[in-house]
Amino acid sequence: MTRGAKTLGVAFPVVWVIVTLLLPYALLLVQSFWRLKAGVITHEFTFDNYRRLFGTPVYPHTILYSAGVAARVTVASLLLAYPLAYLLAFKVGRHKQLMYMAVIIPLWVSYLVRAYGWKIILGTNGILNGLLMAVGLTHAPLGIFLYNRAAVVLALTHIYTPFALMPIYAVLESIPASLKEASQDLYGSRWRTFVHVTLPLSFPGVMAGCTFAFVLSMGDFIAPQLLGGSDSALMVSNLVWSLFGVAYNWPLGAAVSVVMLLLTLGLLWLASRLEARWNYTGARVGAPAATA
Amino acid sequence: MTVPRLELRALSKQFGAFTAVDGVSFAVERGEFLTLLGASGSGKTTTLRLVAGFETPSAGAILIDGVDAAHQPPFKRPVNTVFQQYALFPHMSVWDNVGYGLRMRGRPADEIRERVGRALEMVRLHDLGGRAPRQLSGGQQQRVALARALVNEPQVLLLDEPLGALDLKLRRQMQTELTALNRQLGITFIYVTHDQEEALTMSDRIALMRGGRIEQIGPPRELYDRPRSRYVADFIGETNLIPTGDNAWLSVRPEAVAIGSDGRPGVVTAVVYAGSAVKTHVRLGDGTEVVSQQAAHRPTATVGETVCVRWPEDQAVTVRD
Numbered sequence: 249m250t251r252g253a254k255t256l257g258v259a260f261p262v263v264w265v266i267v268t269l270l271l272p273y274a275l276l277l278v279q280s281f282w283r284l285k286a287g288v289i290t291h292e293f294t295f296d297n298y299r300r301l302f303g304t305p306v307y308p309h310t311i312l313y314s315a316g317v318a319a320r321v322t323v324a325s326l327l328l329a330y331p332l333a334y335l336l337a338f339k340v341g342r343h344k345q346l347m348y349m350a351v352i353i354p355l356w357v358s359y360l361v362r363a364y365g366w367k368i369i370l371g372t373n374g375i376l377n378g379l380l381m382a383v384g385l386t387h388a389p390l391g392i393f394l395y396n397r398a399a400v401v402l403a404l405t406h407i408y409t410p411f412a413l414m415p416i417y418a419v420l421e422s423i424p425a426s427l428k429e430a431s432q433d434l435y436g437s438r439w440r441t442f443v444h445v446t447l448p449l450s451f452p453g454v455m456a457g458c459t460f461a462f463v464l465s466m467g468d469f470i471a472p473q474l475l476g477g478s479d480s481a482l483m484v485s486n487l488v489w490s491l492f493g494v495a496y497n498w499p500l501g502a503a504v505s506v507v508m509l510l511l512t513l514g515l516l517w518l519a520s521r522l523e524a525r526w527n528y529t530g531a532r533v534g535a536p537a538a539t540a
Numbered sequence: 541m542t543v544p545r546l547e548l549r550a551l552s553k554q555f556g557a558f559t560a561v562d563g564v565s566f567a568v569e570r571g572e573f574l575t576l577l578g579a580s581g582s583g584k585t586t587t588l589r590l591v592a593g594f595e596t597p598s599a600g601a602i603l604i605d606g607v608d609a610a611h612q613p614p615f616k617r618p619v620n621t622v623f624q625q626y627a628l629f630p631h632m633s634v635w636d637n638v639g640y641g642l643r644m645r646g647r648p649a650d651e652i653r654e655r656v657g658r659a660l661e662m663v664r665l666h667d668l669g670g671r672a673p674r675q676l677s678g679g680q681q682q683r684v685a686l687a688r689a690l691v692n693e694p695q696v697l698l699l700d701e702p703l704g705a706l707d708l709k710l711r712r713q714m715q716t717e718l719t720a721l722n723r724q725l726g727i728t729f730i731y732v733t734h735d736q737e738e739a740l741t742m743s744d745r746i747a748l749m750r751g752g753r754i755e756q757i758g759p760p761r762e763l764y765d766r767p768r769s770r771y772v773a774d775f776i777g778e779t780n781l782i783p784t785g786d787n788a789w790l791s792v793r794p795e796a797v798a799i800g801s802d803g804r805p806g807v808v809t810a811v812v813y814a815g816s817a818v819k820t821h822v823r824l825g826d827g828t829e830v831v832s833q834q835a836a837h838r839p840t841a842t843v844g845e846t847v848c849v850r851w852p853e854d855q856a857v858t859v860r861d
Contacts, residue, residue, distance in 0.1 A: 429594050449630070
């Protein structure tokens, strides 16, 4: 390769990252320090947006509520993804690749289709109500399934479980079979081998999977919009969306975004530190890239 | 008559259409050092894994002190394994690695402390108990693996090419240590290797495997001096195979071949100096090449010279395929 081509090969990604990632973040940061005066954004430096953010209960409350939803999604995804990853890694034998694809393929289906699918299942004219009425458990459609936090958690769990599964699968795959054999050779039953060897060695993957599920669902705004009903206004991304939209308060929206970004980066940093500490098998599970 | 420590009866293992172990039978006594020797794919490692319980046999029996263990899971068998790449638990200290088996068996804490301490002393690592395995050298990791297995005082210790990853000098040293431990502890050792020299120096008996079967089993001397087949003669040490027709060969060790003025005539094709010995390659009239190995201080022939080779009758063994 010529020197010029090499320079271009390095320069292009650098420029790309600057233009599409760093520059928008910088603009966001600057925006968050500007003042909104009588509905007009003025280029005056102020901390007012942050003061208002932390001084008005609704904003911290929304962030906490979103974290609560994300935590529920994380736990549910982990409970689904770990056993599934374990089965894929150790129990399905020669159909492994096929089964793995079966788990991953739903990711190729449009996000909207998957979120909307839950509307069709949980709605008053939905499949679940139809089923309940068909078996005679209820006589009229129930409106309790849709438009609440549980529906949002359910849909987000469905959408983000594959993201939790991939790093867990990767780390389970990387555990040498001889370690499990050594444990069994040393009088460890299958269960105790799992508890004392497989589980601790899979922590980095669990950590990465949890980070994926938490960060992605915390930043989600479509599922809460479609399935969350009146609660939907309370997910932080919906808040940002409305601040930049109908409320026309870009500086405050930017301030909320900056706080979210910092929280997310802090979380990613913590997760990558823990992953590195627990990583004994050399698996490359990696902290997920910031998507906030 | 006493019951052998370990006895395999017509043990077989199939992986799909491939037969890895094909009707292997032998008995091992208490404290004996038996080596399973063979090329890769000969079934030696599979045999070991069957005894350990990592594979289930397709047929046959594995008797440990007369009790069939063939279908017991590995964690119920009174055998322990030293793995090829050591397989130390990376998330545990050296101390916790060695104590793992005792903990799994629910031994009391002070007994574990005492036995782990003794095991680490036995392999001269008592100062390194707090280290993580990755902080140790290959030779030290090897010793931890050994202590981790021996601390359980197994009936049979299984060793799967345990010295394969060590350099030559360390290998030699560990070979001596392993044979000493075998004598000292009286534990039966089943040792898998593809290194015939290692097998010759360490074993009470060698079982040479080929294609899933035992080609010959016996003391090292017997396999070296009285090989039962051409394969054994060729695999154990170096040998000259002189065709005698009818699919039979005379196997003569190079050190038994003398060069002089009477015997079978041939032309010297190469003289190879190897420190303490000199190897002289002689091509006989029918094209067979014969190697003679003699002490280096003896006068040597020169390439191109016509010489005669001979060997004592009792040093030549007729072998077949």
